[in-house]
Amino acid sequence: MEVKKTILVADDEPSIIKVVSYRLKKAGYDVMSASNGQEVMDSISAKRPDLILLDLSMPIMDGYEACRRIKSDKSLMSIPVVFFTASTTAVDIEDVARKFNADGYMRKPFEPEELLKKIKELSGH
């Protein structure tokens, strides 16, 4: 039996966490969640996820800062980070993702197949 991959879904919007978590769980992932950057940092220090689906616009600590911290921490930088945002266009998000050393991006709203494909690709399954 294959070990379940753990995905951290970080979003300040509970309904997003709800539908995305449901989708990922149905797809066979373990799902952790966080509602801001600080929670992301706290939870990954408790349990290392296989991928972080990171919303950018969050209170307390936003996604950019969280990404910067993860990618600047040698012990954490290998965790794939996927920007998950509703705020910018494709061109912009691509640049931003590159700039913050994120491993990928996913725009909201998203196509479920694309999301699953990206997660599978980046998490190794």
Next chain:
Amino acid sequence: MNYISNYSQGQVSKKADIETRVLSDRLNQEISKVNQFVSTMSGSPWIWPALAYNNIEDIDKANEVLDRYNGNLKMSVSYLIDKNGMTVASSNRDAKDSFIGELYYIRPYFQDALSGKPGSYMGVGLTSKQRGYYSSMPVKNPQGEILGVVAIKKNAKILEEYFKVYSHAFLVNKSGVIFLSSDASLVFNTLWPVDKNVLDELIGSKQFSEIFPCKPVFSKELLNDTIVSYNKNNFYALRRSISLPGWDIIFLSSMKPVLYYRFFGILIIALICIIIIIFFFIFEKEKALNDSNMQLLYMLKEQRFIFDHAKDFVYRHDTKGIFIYVSKAVERILGYTQEEFQNHYTTYLTENPLNKKAAEYTENALRTGESSSSYELEIYHKNGSRIILEVSEEVYFEKGQIAGIIGIARDVTEKKKAQDMIANSAREWALTFDSMADGVSIHDPDFEIINVNRTLCDLLGKKKEELIGQKCYQIFHREDQPVSACPLEKSKYTKQREYVEIFEKTLNKWLAISVSPILDKNGDIVNIIHLIRDITERKRLEKTKDEFVSTVSHELRTPLTAIKEGIAIVLEGLAGPVNEEQKDFLDTAKKNVDRLSRLINDVLDYQKLQAGRIEFEMKPGDINAVMRDAKQIMEPLVKNKGLVLNLNLAGDLPVVSFDRDKIMQVVINLVNNAIKFTQKGSITVATSKKYDNAICVSVIDTGAGIKEEDLDKLFQSFSQVGDGKKNMAGGTGLGLAISKVIIQNHGGKIWVESEYGKGSAFYFVFPVVERRRPNYGS
């Protein structure tokens, strides 16, 4: 000496001859006149009856005749003598020494006439003792019988007047007795010695009265053309007979003062010459004077013409300021007649403050005598309107005293109005220029600032004087030469309006700069108008709007994501089985969520594209490759609808720079539209070279086509054409508007050709030449 004498003698004789001739002619005329009168009277029918009948009535009639004829003679007496020698009628019958009753029987003239021949006689009157010339004629009755004599005595003093004009002229009888003389003292002397017998006979005749001196002047008888000595001087003597027999004129011409005479002659000639010369000069002068008079006249006429027609009038006022004279043109200019314009000058002035100065000038001129230069004043026209006069005045003097002012006034009302208008418009323009919201600078072709408005000064925090004359790059960019981004520099080459928006760091402001070259008729740049608008606030608002749009879209997308995902989870059956009916509704919901999602994306895209804030990544690439990729993407959709997608790609296309993703977006949009509006047939995507330097892409379908009236609206945002909602499935109404902006940003053009019901052809072209968008700002 002898020669000179001879010569002189000739001169003298000639002169004397002329003078003697003149003298004798005059004497003869007088004698002849008297003779003629006597002759006429003797034949009168009123004369002879006085002698024949000797009654008072006839004598009266005779007297009338005598009076009438005698009236025409000076100092003479006409009288009638009967055959006894007694005077019966006379013109002097009422005088003290009347001839009436006197006896003249012894008189030779009476004797002659009584004997039937005319009588002529020089002698002294028996009654009057006055010298006279006597002329007589016999008076005959109609039968020819002599009844008496009619006579006229002419007083010799009248005749002697002719002699007095000469130095030495005499009337002498054949014995040399002087009867008439230029020298009165010589009368009744003899010029030369007279034989004693002759002398006695003369005395007895009583011809020369009782007084008879007999001292001869010359020793011998004077003959014509001889030289005689008189008073120790030599004279040339001329002797000429007159019409009265026995009587001669003796004329003595002095020999001594010949030279003097000659000199006198020369003098006279010289005098005549001088007179001629003087006359000539006077004449010439007069002629010149006439000429100048004419010129003066013309000048006056011209002046009058000018003054009558020009907007000028001339005036003169005395020291008190009362008009003495004003030219006629005042009527035309001020409406007053010359007569009405005789008051003090201030009575015509308006209350315009201008006039205070004018009055000062005038008073000052009258006080100091110094003429002022021209100035302006305002005067009432007779009709009440105001006339501005430009006045030039000068003080005039009489006998060294200031007598008043002479001046010329010109109506400058219209000119003034025009000047005011020009000044006003200049002021208006300056005010407008300075109060424009945009900063404006005017440059010469070499970037130098010719003029700046206040707005620009304020914007730059500098004074006008600091800016004029400077090069714009020194001011705006603090550089020593034009910067490459400078639209002014660009405009110099394109000769077209150029526009940029830049963030000026030195000012910490966003500026929109519009540059318009002004060309002369040869197309050369004369000036460049540089418009600078502070768009910092606009930029701030734009940013706010962007943030707002971004926030709104984020806020829209987030719930949309949850809705979409929720529907998807249910639809996929992850949350339990779904029946077909439920599935159908969930499917509809999903499609609309997707549409809403695309709409949000398109609005955001379009807004950003329009604001020019989406960067285009222009890279050289193969346009055909884009078409192939697009086909790959669209193929499933096309097949899904049972259509065919053809590629018709040209092989010789030049390499062009373009933003791959954006061009792809346009092509996909066009193909998407084609699919939507085409029910059967094919869609053809083609590339070709256009005009050697452009690439043309076309998307042609065999679909519904577009009505002609809708073609224009097609590229507008949210335009909905065609038959309504059924064709709009999945569309946002922004696709073509976005495509248009993208193509325009490539320096190209997009358009459509369509035949309704047969299909549409969309084309876009963009040039091979790299067209870089200016990249300013953050």
